[in-house]
Amino acid sequence: MERSSLLHLRARAAAFPGYREIGRFLKFSVVGALGAVIDFGLLNLLIQLAGFPKVIANACSFTTAVISNFTWNRLWVYPETRGEPLRKQFVQFFIVNLAGLFINTAIFYTADRYLLGESGLLAGQVAALAGAIGMTHFDLAYNGAKVIATGIVLFWNFFVNRLWTFRHVR
16 A cells, blocks of 8 residues: 555544544454454364363363453554553453353353254254265354354454453543
8 A cells, every 4th residue: 555545544544533443443353363263273172182072162262362362452453552551451351351251152052052053943054054065063063153152252342342441542
């Protein structure tokens, strides 16, 4: 992108604060995508290779992703907050994400068991799709449940962290 175009975008962002928040949400989403890769990757490793129960694997993978997300949010999404006390900010971020973990786990469990799983409402469709793409119903169901839970919790985490953890940012 040309320098003049970047300057124009920055001028528009300064004139309309909503642009800045949209940009911040997009950065937050990129950090969240990295966290999702960590979360899904570790979730599948713990279930498929280590034999962890799904709910425990979900808690471990989610917590690991939270630590990554906090680091990148503090360094990239909200660099203005680096002067804030690290411990206090991390505790706030962790509390928000702990609530997010409970929401995530409730949605994950419910969607896996009652919607997508082998006895779920959409079991037939999930089984057909799993067969068509070469996955087991088990794997597709819990990964689909994780997608649903992650999508919902993304909005929770952004708005609550923005209003509480990173509230000092203009």
